[in-house]
Each structure stands twice: as structure tokens, then as C-alpha cells.
Amino acid sequence: MSTFHWDGRQTSWIAPGEQTSNLNWMHINEGMQNTTARLLLTGIQVEAKRSARAVVVLGDSITDGATASLDKNNRWPDFLATRLAPHGVAVVNAGISGARLLSDGMGVNALARLERDVLVQPGVHSVIVMLGINDISWPGTAFARNAKSPTLDTLTAAYRQLVEQAHARGVRVIGATLTPFEGALPGTPLDNYYDPDKDALRQQVNNWIRHSGVFDAVIDFDEALRDPAHPARIAGPYDSGDHLHPGDEGNRAMAEAVDLDALMPDLRVAPAVNSSMLP
Numbered sequence: 390m391s392t393f394h395w396d397g398r399q400t401s402w403i404a405p406g407e408q409t410s411n412l413n414w415m416h417i418n419e420g421m422q423n424t425t426a427r428l429l430l431t432g433i434q435v436e437a438k439r440s441a442r443a444v445v446v447l448g449d450s451i452t453d454g455a456t457a458s459l460d461k462n463n464r465w466p467d468f469l470a471t472r473l474a475p476h477g478v479a480v481v482n483a484g485i486s487g488a489r490l491l492s493d494g495m496g497v498n499a500l501a502r503l504e505r506d507v508l509v510q511p512g513v514h515s516v517i518v519m520l521g522i523n524d525i526s527w528p529g530t531a532f533a534r535n536a537k538s539p540t541l542d543t544l545t546a547a548y549r550q551l552v553e554q555a556h557a558r559g560v561r562v563i564g565a566t567l568t569p570f571e572g573a574l575p576g577t578p579l580d581n582y583y584d585p586d587k588d589a590l591r592q593q594v595n596n597w598i599r600h601s602g603v604f605d606a607v608i609d610f611d612e613a614l615r616d617p618a619h620p621a622r623i624a625g626p627y628d629s630g631d632h633l634h635p636g637d638e639g640n641r642a643m644a645e646a647v648d649l650d651a652l653m654p655d656l657r658v659a660p661a662v663n664s665s666m667l668p
Contacts, residue, residue: 452484468644
């Protein structure tokens with residue numbers, strides 16, 4: 390199977406023939422096509438000083454940047470990368486639109502991809518886990534018409550397994566609360582993505598993430614994005630318009646909500662480096 394990232398949020402070009410040595414390939418007219426998907430490439434690694442480290446973000450479309458502005462690098466992990474770059478820390482975006490904690494579908498489940506997407510990444514120090522909203526909300530929609538809703542115990546057991554496997558490899562795990570989604574995806578085939586029972590489970594999961602003590606640290610994205618007057622919804626300035634995915638300012642607010650000292654407790658004493666790794 391060819392590597393394919395359907396919603397890369399970056400413009401790519403496809404040109405006919407052999408173009409690897411053509412410095413003026415952008416001026417090709419005949420047969421030139423563009424796409425906002427990323428084809429074939431899985432990642433770029435750059436040689437760095439031994440002290441360079443990385444944070445991996447394991448997530449779904451919110452992390453993937455589904456509604457971020459095209460060609461602007463405005464996904465929330467991009468804003469986080471800007472904050473961490475002076476400290477010689479890279480951010481690897483392992484978000485897959487539609488990804489789930491428990492089940493395969495848009496990619497394999499979180500535990501099945503943990504080794505590939507997190508544990509073998511060069512310099513990995515910490516992983517931020519922001520998964521679960523699709524597990525909660527897909528059942529009953531066009532994506533999973535006959536699926537049963539997960540239980541809180543099933544979801545928390547999966548989080549615990551993920552944390553245990555990461556800890557066994559010396560990787561810290563930061564849990565992220567699930568963001569508000571009332572009214573999500575209106576006018577689409579997934580306009581039943583939200584209902585009050587699903588939101589009640591989201592809030593139970595968030596309460597567990599905040600207070601279980603399973604994670605090394607917690608980022609409260611729910612608190613960062615919710616409308617104080619209507620906590621089940623994303624605040625207007627942060628909403629992309631689909632009531633599920635944050636827009637650019639919402640992504641910025643998420644990155645600003647990350648406590649860098651909690652993310653990497655020794656960050657203040659880590660030497661800054663000039664080169665690192667690109668996702």
C-alpha cells in the first residue's frame with residue numbers, strides 16, 4: 390500500500406516525468422497538478438545534536454489539523470513546535486483524521502500504532518495522548534451505524550495499557566482532555582455525531598483523565614476551548630465553524646494551554662540546539 394495522507398493541509402505538486410534534478414520544476418505547465426494531500430512521504434528526519442529530543446502527539450483530526458488554514462502551519466502541534474523549538478525539542482504530529490483509541494478504521498487503533506508512531510521516533514521523550522472522541526461519537530453515525538457505545542471502563546483500560554507500554558520504554562505520557570462538541574458537523578452525513586449521552590461520557594472520561602493519576606501530567610484542552618456560558622460548546626472565537634474542530638485561534642489556544650514544565654520537567658535546564666527533527 391502506498392503512503393497517503395489525504396488531508397495534509399499543505400499544497401503539493403505532481404509533475405510528469407523525471408523532475409528530481411529540475412530546479413525550475415514549479416514552472417512546468419503541461420501536465421502539472423496540485424493536491425492538498427501528502428503522497429508517498431511518511432516523515433523527514435534531520436541530523437541533530439545528541440541532546441535533541443522530541444514530543445509526539447498521538448491524536449485524531451483535531452491534532453491532524455483538519456480545519457487549519459491551508460499552507461499556514463496552524464495546526465495546534467505546529468504552534469506547540471514554535472514554543473518548543475528554542476529549547477531544542479521537536480514535535481512529531483501523529484494525528485490521523487478519524488483515528489480512535491479502541492478500534493481500527495482510519496488507521497489502526499492507538500495501541501496497534503504506538504510502536505510505529507511513538508516509541509521508535511528518534512529522541513522521543515514524551516507523548517501527548519488526545520484520543521477518544523471518535524470512539525464515543527462514531528457509534529450510531531454513518532461511520533458505525535450498528536456499533537455499540539464504549540463504556541468508561543473500556544476506554545480507561547485502553548488508556549492504562551497505553552501508559553504502561555510507554556512507561557516500559559521510558560516515555561512520559563501526558564493525557565489531554567476531550568474538547569467540547571455540541572452541535573458538531575451540522576449539515577453533514579455525520580450530523581448525529583453529537584448527542585447528550587455521548588457528551589456525558591466525554592465528561593466522565595475527562596474527569597478520569599484529570600483525577601486518575603494514571604498520566605504523568607494532564608493538559609486540559611476542554612477548559613481551554615469551552616464557552617464559559619455554554620461549556621458543551623467550543624467558544625466562538627476558537628470554533629472552525631463545524632463545532633468539533635478548532636480553527637486557527639483555537640489551535641493557538643490549545644498550544645498555549647500546554648504547560649512546558651509539566652510536559653518536560655527538565656526543560657529549563659536542557660540546552661537549546663539549532664537543529665532537530667521534522668515530522
